[in-house]
Amino acid sequence: MKVTVWNENRHEQQNPVVRDAYPNGIHGTIAAFLQSEGFEVRTATLDEPEHGLTNEVLNDTDVLIWWGHLAHSEVKDYIVEKVKQRVLDGMGLIVLHSGHFSKIFKALMGTSCDLKWREIGEKERLWIVNPSHPITTGISEYIELEQEEMYGEHFDIPQPEELIFVSWFEGGEVFRSGCTYTRGNGKVFYFRPGHETYPTYHNKEIQRVLINAVKWAEPVSNQRPVYGYANPLEILKGEKSE
Template identity: 80%
Template sequence: MVQVTVWNENRHEKKNPVVRDIYPNGIHGAIAGFLEEAGFQARTAVLDEPEHGLTDEVLQNTDVLIWWGHLAHGEVSDEVVQKVQQRVLDGMGLIVLHSGHFSKIFKVLMGTSCDLKWREADDRERLWVIDPSHPITNGIGEYIQLEKEEMYGEHFDIPAPDELIFMSWFEGGEVFRSGCTYKRGNGKIFYFRPGHETYPTYHNKEIQRVIMNAVEWAKPVQRNRPVYGNAKPLETITEKTN
């Protein structure tokens, strides 16, 4: 069974009654809930827990980490970020959602500012499937339509994705690379744009399907990890004479 940890700041839920009404168990609770219903083993972790809930034991028992953050990126410990980065390099999958584009962990793994345009104006969003053969799009039609969402617009300052899965169009005219995959070390990363806290996006069945598909895609492969560093020859090296 795939073990998933859903990480969330859990700050909007405490400060904003609108968010609390939409996600009474927190964004993390909503995501963990539909993952458990689908047969995944899901736990949650939040910013204000010791080590942000991402202890060595939790990380070692996480196949895929889902990350949602917004208000408090700067409060995330650099030490925890380094541990998460190493786990990704070792093979743990990472799914970064919405405003997690500005998280320390995503910026470290991307090596860029990860900046973008944004607007809160109840834009309609249409997420077009760019790669219909990709397993993350399994069960999804030509596009997903969200009647109200926060706009993110290009230019999105990220490295060129290994694979571009979704491209969004917004009612105000902007477009955005909304589903991007990367490989870092032995791990796989998926950035997925939708999920502003004041909209019920994570209750949308198609959005849930994409996240579930992404968990299956990002889970570690079952193989021995490569060995790095100084290596003995596999064959006898012929002695060279001058």
């Protein structure tokens, strides 16, 4: 399976705390543990030509992972439209943490995707609420992170087709932290943890969730339905056969 990990790669350039946590970038850290599972992985970043998401790259991607924060507005609309079309055609999409405000996630959800937030390094406990789902394979009842950014309800998204994780935070808030959707032929998974100043993507259970999610989001090899005018499949009443 071919995976592309997309990241703005801006925090890593500007903040030494982030650079220390992710010396190869958030994208590099995620790519490394996915490669160790046997996936064919490439990375792409905002400042590359076409944000690294050329037609060639997108057409050669089975699952796209997206992390963004500082520069959502800098992502070109025509690139967003290309990514959206690839999802509708069957490419899987995994949106991480502050990617909830990305143009591509909002385009696919059709809502503001807004929420409450607080960044003071409090404990997060991600409870599995759908233990039979393949994304939870190999994970115990919950994942505990000693420091994370808080996201709180209400999360302005469409009702998830499947709710996988619900987070509890030390300050008392809860949040729908693992949500799946289908859009066209493609599968979409939103996964909340991953604030840039904390080593969340080094956590083995978080890595396992993302590995499982890539497998879950693998495209189905069905052709998309044909839309528009359709000739009748049967001979209609009153119509002469030739």
